[in-house]
Amino acid sequence: MLSYKKEWRKHFFDVLGLAEVQKDQYSGFYTTVTNFSIDGLGYNNLQGGALRPWEGTNSYYEDPRLASFMGRVNYTYDDRYILTVNARGDASSKFGSNHKWGFFPAVSVAWVVGKEKFMEKLTFIDNLKVRAGYGLAGNQNGIDSYTSLNLIHPNGVAPVGSSPVVTMDQLKNMNPDLKWEVKQTFNAGIEMALLGNRLLLTANYYNSKTKDMLYLYNVSVPPFTYNTLLANIGSMRNYGTELSIGITPLKTKDMELNINANLTFQQNKLLSLDGNYQGEHISATEYKSLAGLDGAGFHGGYNHIVYQIVGQPLGVFYLPHCTGLVSDGNGGYTYQIADLNGGGVSLEDGEDRYIAGQAVPKTILGSNISFRYKDFDVSLQINGAFGHKVYNGTSLTYMNMNSFPDYNVMKKAPTRNIKDQTATDYWLEDGDYVNFDYITVGWNVPLKNTRYLQSLRLSLTVNNLATISGYSGLTPMINSSSVNSTLGIDDKRNYPLYRTYTIGLSVNF
Template structure:
């Protein structure tokens, strides 16, 4: 779906102006607050007294029926408190207890549900409904090296449970399920079955170093989100500000994502089995509208070969089908719990030659030994992904002559392969006449030993050991009939590559948790952390093979090896090491006054010995106003807390080669006599003063919960400054052997705010409607570079022609701004007219670089995520929406394919319609800058849960659901997709020449079985 009519979009765009959005938010809050609190609360006891509820004598018989919201609970424990008199419920949730005294208190419990204690009184028959135990997950937040009750947190943290993630939208990793769920987190994913996701939290934190948050999986820093499957995730906690992340030191400059996977629980020795499966079909929509073959011939753009081909459609795999299956087993007692899972996924992209097959498994366990003195938690995770990542070039699909067929029945391959035409070639044959096999493997064994020092209550020590082995194998072969081989007069090309990365983690820390008299609470942690990374690789290539079918499996048979033209290389990565000592202390007084402080002293092997160590620290405080005496009479406020934090983190997420003494041949080297000559010597200038990039950030926040926890949320305002930015700077020769050196020479700042609100709009016995909304705003600015009048140009545009760059970074520039010529109109011949630096109108041929100016910005003024969950009896409906408001996109598709007379390549239909007046050479100007504001429905899920306990004792429940993913995008942007990459400082353009892939809608059917 796409709304492009100006009259319709005018209404939408006006509604999306920020001030109107504020009005809409206010109305939304009014709706939350105006709905009356319902009389029936699913977490409250439901007790039915028998009709003959008169006072009974001691030793009477009592009947109890135990249910949950879905029906009878089989196997619930019902006992008379303080005695051994008890039993479990039958298939109807029914149990009879005899010899029950008048003053008895009945205890009702079931694994995974909140236990209840009910005074018997004069009742002889009771009906008790238990609620699922989600309270603990809601109230406990995972933080650095520990957990904490949400009410005690003094930093900016967003927490999600597994139920908060979208289902049925899984792409190449779990990021698709996170879209719009976390305020301030921007994710960019191409949409291919093999693409990775780029994360950016609270704006850009570096120029040349890493900008992605640190991922910590089950307490182990440096995790890869692509190694996870959604069904194994228990919760996700995002540490946004420096006061929360400083405990992770140099790797926390861009925030921290803490992921906790599912672990075993006490099931009284019973085995619980869960099976889930999904089946997905993908659909392409909103492809660029190019000239058809007959239209191309009518306009006499190029040679008419007689066919009528939609090249874009030829690249689409209309028969795609994806599926995934997940099986989990859980069993436990009080002393031992085990969770194990196995999965298989086949993910076919919308494009030909884009697919992957994954399988793997996980074992998480927890054992208590020696009277609970020792806890051992081993985790083992394995995943393998077989990839075909050789999908056709969709850029070329836009260019190709639509009168030329990709197929030739007379050719032995079935494809029409033509040669030596750089901008027109059979892109289908290029993909189909090659073989691409990639094999990714992750193996991660980890173990945690926890020693509970029982003579000192609250004191424990944890020792963590983790190892990760990741391997990548790449096999590639071009058939002798491939265009590249025919043009070079070769008979096939084979390439093999292998790389291995090993990560070693060792951490040990002591924890002390103590509640003192008078309302004093202390939660303290101190320990060490060690991380090491090693890697190695090799590859080989050869050409000219006598037999095509063997492909890459006899690579030495190619004649280029005997001719001395084959290639082979190998390498070993520079070892990276991090070592640190850290401590954190959280103190609270009467749950009203909260303090936190942390420090991390860390050293990195990436820096010179004299500049290797640094300190990263934070302090934060909170005041729970709702616990003050003067708030006792304000019953509608359940919790109100203000907090403030300040922290310093570092960034060493860059190549270890920056500080390595790299040697090589064929390098200019100054000889003793002062002359320069080729010699064997240093290939880069090592800077012994190179230091950490350092981020300093403060955060002011407010948390609230109102109306019996029906309405809850938070607001955060933050400001950060990054100093000592690392750039490659030009240096003189001599004295330097090379012309550049890495130096700390810049600074930048960013600021913004985030607002989250959620609650139960309607809560009745049969119908519940919950909603959550998050809003975020961020701006960034370059404060200094390495000298006066210095700048960097970027966001370059490719040939044909010489368009130039669309971005410039210099002192005082705003991150996200475009650097363009200003459009002034068209001349009589359809050529571009531009404004020069003095504001005068000039022909485009007279422009200079100095005539460019900053205009527009690709950073949205407001980013919105909005989720709804509606449940009626056994039906549930989930709707997830997302919006970016008031930002600019540079429409390169219109620029390159919307002008007539650009050679014999195809063009948009609009080139002979909307843009028919343009005849001249394209220009990088604001004519192609458009408002990208959009509202996207990410997913709609409809589900039905069938409780099975009353039908069979083997199956607890069956859930069926259907999901439509990427339902539609409502926008006035005229290009293919307004959701372009806005991470980094060179974003904002719809880059058809790089990482270009169709927009994909998905249809998924899902099944979940609980045994």
């Protein structure tokens, strides 16, 4: 790291240069044997197992390397006008021979309006700053070290003469054109401090587009040797606005009240997954299931309900529409499914299904309220999420009387007598919630005439104090951000949140 700083009259320069080289090494092995004669033998006596299954022994080695260089110039004029220019170059061993290097420049500007002379008359404004920036960032996560190379692996044993020989096969399609996934981001913001810094306001906007997105495609054999290929073809957009407010409405020697809140409006869109690779047109399936219903008690069909669809946010509920419950003719009820395309009811992808909402919240709330009275203080943390859906798979399963008596059912199930487990939008609910994450009450015990004791504090904290939500299940606070098999689904795989009480004692000598 090299740095240089220079101040000359109203000009200030801050120059920084960085260089870094990384090499990681991962290696390991394992062996599996079965059919031990006695239970006392184990991994310290592997030869005691009679059977060694094929592929029960394996080893691996990986040594990814990364070289990075960055230069930054920060220029400030009269403490009011700020220009920052970054230039970064990274080389990763994970990419193809012609694409190991990526160049990611960035530039940002800021104007401290509060220091302008025309602001002197506005005495209630303590600070005002506007800023904007644009830059590129690279991503290499999610791929193996040797994806761009032609790899082989053992696939069996064949006799050659009188001796067995391990045969080899290509492990996966190689892609020498693998390159950096690049995110282009524009951001702009404004910061204000008013009324003696007792009111702080911040607004930020961002809009980013990811191109050359790394994605695993299903491809035809031939011309490809293997049926999947990792390639840089797709694109995605993320954008949003973040608003923050900090208020100190009360501040005296004995009392102080602080209120801070952060509200984030976010949205994303999968733009494209189609493109050409070495003359071959490659595309992903139009509807790809991301999450489905699973777990004890579920034995229905068409259980995939959260999908990836081009042109939509990542993780949307793609479901048949239920118009209500109808009699099955035997005293029970089933879900009546709407014929959305006029060709008869079908639950297949692309048939009588529609986009019923998204699993990722559109708005996220975070807030902290703290109050102090002399030596006592209280702090309350509040979180919330809005604009998304949760699928109540627990109710779908345990309101189904066909499961009884093999599985338990809910208390209301016999009365409603639903004998159907078809996944429709009947059990899709609003996931909006406000959660009181924790409250802490503290007392800084006054100390007088103590020679060795510097401070003494007692505290009581209650976590997961309460949740306000219209969701009928155990909790709406399930996975609503990570793209995996549980996204947006409540079907008994999430351990419900519990309330904890903590008493604390802090002593400083």
